[in-house]
Amino acid sequence: MQLLGQATDIAPYANWMPPMLSEHGGQIDNLISVLHIFMAILFVAWGAFLTYTVIRFRARAGHKADYHPVKGKASKYAEIGIGLFEVFLLLGLSMPVWAAYKNNPPKADDRVEVRAIGEQFQWNFHYPGPDGVFGRTNAKFIDAASNTVGLDPDDPAGKDDIQTIGEMHIPVGKPIYVRVSSKDVIHSFAIPTMRVKQDCIPGMEIPIWFTAKEDATTERVKREMIQEFPVADVDWYRLRHHVAVQDYQDESGQVILKEGEGIGLSREAGEKKLKTLRDVTDTIKMQPRNPLEIICAQLCGNSHFKMKAQVFTYDAAGYQEWMDNAVPKEVEIDFGGF
């Protein structure tokens, strides 16, 4: 997987971790790298010692075990060394990141606020709109179709509020302050590409914040993640979240796969499409339909595994444009009959 805008310091895991697109995420990846290098050194050293010892001291004719314990301080030094290194990991690497992540919330006038409300099995989002003030909410106003957060229609502050289901729209380069909560059971709000995770505990609204990197707009990330898949031996599931970046047509000129289209949302459809594609091309160029997924990291019921949402990231102008379009026009507000 292509890593985007990444510092080289996370290279050892570059091929395994999802792209890292937030400002604090580099430090987390960094810690993970340092830890694994440390772990690998320890493991290899231990393993080498173990292997050597086992071979050297195997039972054989004429060899006898030595009753006396080995003397020597090597193990003590090793233990103290490991202990000190752990102190360094904790105080030097982990705590500063955690403190940055938890201790200094961005100032109220310098952040974009969103409420994220988990529910079996969807993510609801609530934005304060241009006035920057969240309207009052109450469970009795909840309507599954038009008002999932339960906005009070009589509150003037709520008139310009925006609600979305399954989509979170944010600007890049600006601190995003998400108030995380849940309607029913515990969920966990996780954005792997932003290295963000926070449990959603019903009865509590817990704030969490992060900043998407300046260059991490959805459009750009998609472009960076364009990949060529060999059609001969790729499984349907590998492509199910991807769309083609160009048209593919057969000899007669009939388009088999259109730009912007996926190979199909079901296995059957996908496999059929793959079969026809094999006749016309060896590889297909695709990009993720949306690379920035929000997933639910806490077991929340039988569809927990597909409780997801998408993040859309924009530059300042794009964000403004989204907001202008999304703000409800006074006349169009339909609060489901309340």
Add this chain to the structure above:
Amino acid sequence: MSDHSHDLPFWKKYIFSVDHKMIGIQYTVTALVFLAIGFGMMLVMRYQLAYPNQPIPVIGQFLGEPIVAAVENPDTGETGYVLTGDGYNSFGAMHGTIMVFLAIVPLAVGGFGNFVLPLQCGAPDMAFPRLNMASYWTYLPGGILMMFGFFVKGGAANSGWTSYPPLATIATTGQTIWLLGMVILITSSLLGSVNFIVTVVQLRAKGLSFFRLPFFAWAQLVTAFLLLLAFPPLEAAGVLQLMDRVAGTSFFDPGGLIVSGVEQNTAGGGSPLLWQHLFWFLAHPEVYVLILPGLGIISEVIANNTRKPLWGYKSLVYSAIFLGFMSFIVWAHHMFMTGMGTTLSTFFQATTMIISVPSVIILTCLIISLWGASIRFTVPMLFALAFLPMFGIGGLTGLPLGLTASDIHLHDTYYVIGHFHYVVAPGTIFAMFAGIYYWFPKATGRKMNEWLGRIHFAGSFVFINAVFMPFFFMGMASVLRRQFDQTETLHGAAVQGLSVMSTWGAFGLAAFQLPFVFNFFWSIFAGERVGANPWHATTLEWSAPSPPPHGNFLSEPVVACGPYEYSVPGEAEDYTMQSPPPATA
């Protein structure tokens, strides 16, 4: 098993026995059956994970609603049975519950503890034999009740082995069964642990001071204290959750929940996090319950097969005790993502780093014990040697999870599954295998077949790594645990190949358990006959006949030395028993 016992009627000898050895064997066999059931469930789950929504071959049709759903293949018209999301969650929750509470702990403590501990103490039996019988006869019904969950409406508990409310509170009836089962199992465990503590404290043979106890006995003693002190909070919590479910209380319910669009009419005022604190207050010490007896077994096997004293015996003992204490103040490292502030998380990170120190010391002692040895590669020793690096991987991968910053990325992913399975599967389970091969001759008077044992070992070692190693990479890629189908997400689909590999590893692992199963039963009747001390070991259990009669020892053992006096200079034999048996034996 028969030669020396009095003429007890069958049901008193084999069923309602008060003899610690028979109870130990009952525990062992029952726990192995549960181990197989828990593993079988996982095979079904792994099939679904590798081949999402494909019919489960062969056994799918027997699983029934709501675990599987019938689907027709549009091309062939054949009916297949695919696992459902609820079925997956039931199997997942029950796999965890069965493995922890019905398989590993009963095997490690109820099985090995019961059989070996009184013998190693030179005692004729447990301090309270009837309590011991009661413990087994609470465990078995508790386990059966747990399984009964599958037959109630909605299937067995499906809220994870952790049963977090409110999900668990609104779950189907299976959860009530789970809670009742847990209360019974905890009771069984409490009965057992009191017994173990009193036995070690009161019934040690003459001359057997605490520091002459084998490390296995120490490990069991610390384990018993953990069970005794950690389980009551969970038992209380279980009763509270039961009340929330059946009596309309709201201990864990904040109120105002809207489930599927319907507002719940509960009093509220409770806290979902309270459950998590109570649960993990048990469940963290519980993981040391899962590993300490294993470490005890490994120590015995290593001492015996290196033919030299364990290196740093006292460090081992102090580390085990310290581990026991510390295990009570690390629980909230399971809860870093609940919204914990810096102060609290610093405390729990610090205690977590501190608790890794005694674990490192234990592992170091065991490895250094090999230096200067004369290593016999018996089957138990092969498992013990493999245990060391496997437990090492399990321990090391705990580090990134214990530091909050890296935990942000790894929490609730397959990295966690990989981490603790390295501890409990190639860790504890390998220790259990080592123990079975090691003490089998004591229990039956016969040895298990060496070559079948080696095949079992080699295959298990290869395939268990094939199962669990991919999990670390999947976790890095953000594949979450408890997912019915990881290809639902972009990053999950990208590493689905690893999941397939793990599944085939699991089937390979299953295949290589067949030699073990065959060996186990075959050896009971046809294994090579052996005497009291086939391994030339030192500790007290080897002074009793194999199998030991009712009352264990032919003459009262008197202990003259420490537990691991191997290769003492000037001695004729390379082992000096703590209490040599009378010359006639």
